[in-house]
Amino acid sequence: MIFCHCAGVTDTTIAQVIESGATSVDEVARCCGAGQYCRPCREELAALLENAGSGRARCAAGNAL
Numbered sequence: 001m002i003f004c005h006c007a008g009v010t011d012t013t014i015a016q017v018i019e020s021g022a023t024s025v026d027e028v029a030r031c032c033g034a035g036q037y038c039r040p041c042r043e044e045l046a047a048l049l050e051n052a053g054s055g056r057a058r059c060a061a062g063n064a065l
């Protein structure tokens, strides 16, 4: 399912990026492009991140966070 329509990013990709260690909306945006354009998406991402409590690592694209 598409999570971020502006960037065409799926919920699966978002989950992978968060699992890989992204801890902020800006980190998610840098890794996969989601959350760069509109406020509602950024707020949803922030809520997901708040619940995730993930450790730091590298994003799914292999970019250092």
Ligand code: FES
Pocket: 003, 004, 005, 006, 007, 034, 035, 036, 037, 038, 039, 041, 042
């Ligand atoms: S829907 Fe994700 S930035 Fe707009």
